């Protein structure tokens with residue numbers, strides 16, 4: 191039970207209406223996932239919000255002079271309790287979506303948004319934090335927490351006159367709902383689409399495991415033939431491997447028109463108006479606080495200083511990558527012997543990669559059974575950080591595929607835990623991510639250890655076969671483990687600056703992308719590979735070819751990310767009220783500048799861009815590339831010292847992974863690297879140095 195509940199005389203009763211205890215309120219330690227029902231959600235959130243409002247009033251009504259113990263600690267406790275209660279709800283909404291849960295989730299969004307804005311606009315609280323900021327005895331963590339909080343008060347409109355405050359709050363509520371709606375449309379469009387295939391010849395070229403899964407999908411619905419669904423592994427397999435260009439086009443069209451006015455489900459889940467509204471409201475909110483645009487508002491809490499700085503950063507990388515990207519595209523066309531359509535690119539890229547490096551995704555997959563990859567990954571973190579990661583059994587989880595792992599450090603101290611949910615399934619959000627289940631907190635003498643969710647959408651095992659990961663999936667897993675360790679290994683005791691909290695969003699992708707490089711390392715590949723039948727590690731020749739192929743089409747990959755980043759930045763920076771068609775215009779201009787792949791007229795990429803329109807990366811997608819500079823340079827320190835070097839690992843742990851948001855990222859980086867970050871390591875990694 192949370193410490194706050196024990197302290198409060200008006201403590202929430204975990205029993206609602208004298209019936210069953212509400213599992214979200216009775217929660218001890220890990221969330222009781224199997225007991226959480228949609229009808230638990232709203233009463234629990236209502237109760238916690240009411241208690242938090244009451245708690246905040248008590249803090250502010252107290253006669254004590256503002257201090258860390260009188261104000262910051264109780265406010266951190268309120269925050270922690272709410273985050274801890276809401277986290278399993280928003281997580282289940284993402285991984286086990288249902289109509290009832292979705293309704294409950296959406297009913298809470300405006301309440302949560304209203305509460306957060308109220309706290310952010312509370313002038314008494316703002317004054318209390320301002321007074322505490324003057325205390326010369328603050329620790330660096332306390333100082334960072336207060337500085338972040340003061341900035342966030344300003345970004346929530348604390349200085350606005352009363353009537354504007356109410357309007358700003360309404361904007362935030364509406365935005366929260368629209369962003370959720372955007373994500374729902376993408377999920378529903380993906381779930382609703384399927385393609386029945388009766389003629390096996392259309393499936394030629396597809397890997398065996400994809401065929402098995404398509405067959406099993408059909409059988410489960412009592413249908414004949416094969417059923418293709420619109421999850422990422424299926425889409426990716428078809429556009430990469432299917433010999434039938436018509437089939438590739440069909441999947442490409444379905445995928446790239448999700449939730450839009452075009453394609454096979456045109457207008458059924460259309461996000462067009464939702465996107466326009468989201469941009470309009472973001473712009474209006476930013477203008478109310480005197481930012482020229484939402485892009486500047488977004489950057490106010492990031493490492494990058496200005497839109498111009500980010501724009502130059504993207505333009506510079508684009509200029510360096512374009513010659514390579516154009517050359518790579520010409521090579522693909524030469525391989526195909528014709529001009530390529532968008533749905534041909536992945537197919538011929540795989541063909542050319544196979545020709546040039548004599549490797550294929552499917553051949554490599556046989557060496558990466560998921561259990562071996564995880565075991566090797568944990569062995570790696572044992573080498574560099576001294577961690578011992580073990581599976582805990584008998585835990586209540588949300589799906590039978592899910593496992594929980596405990597992380598012990600070199601002194602055998604339990605540091606935290608994480609859930610792993612690896613496979614694609616219906617009603618699960620696409621993509622891969624790490625999220626905060628419980629944040630680390632040491633408040634009033636009670637420590638709560640951090641817990642994370644690590645979620646992916648890998649091809650699930652079918653018919654009792656072991657799940658075999660493509661190497662790209664291995665890289666994704668390393669990425670998410672990087673985030674997970676950042677969250678779990680924190681030493682910071684205040685939840686608002688522990689783990690990934692309080693870390694500027696454009697630095698959050700440092701630990702994750704840093705971790706990816708290990709999945710390409712000749713020292714690490716033998717640890718994570720074993721042929722699923724023979725147990726033999728990845729043969730040396732294959733390993734060398736895989737590493738050599740890392741830079742294959744690196745220019746095109748870089749340009750694709752820059753296209754997303756530039757679109758996101760510009761669509762927010764250049765928003766002009768009344769110009770609702772700007773989204774398509776900006777996207778076309780950006781493509782003309784940085785894309786080397788032809789894009790069909792029907793492509794509606796932006797309509798499924800959940801990173802940005804769902805909220806988290808809004809005017810911040812550039813973060814991936816920004817942080818990749820830091821990540822590549824940090825990994826270079828390991829290459830210099832030996833990839834498994836414990837001393838370098840310890841330094842990374844202390845300077846970067848443990849500090850949460852308690853110090854500026856640049857200072858932490860300089861402490862680790864002994865100098866400021868340099869671009870060279872990333873350019874070398876992508877084979878773009880000197881380009």
Ligand SMILES: [Zn+2]
Nearest residue numbers: 669673699702
């Ligand atoms: Zn990430």
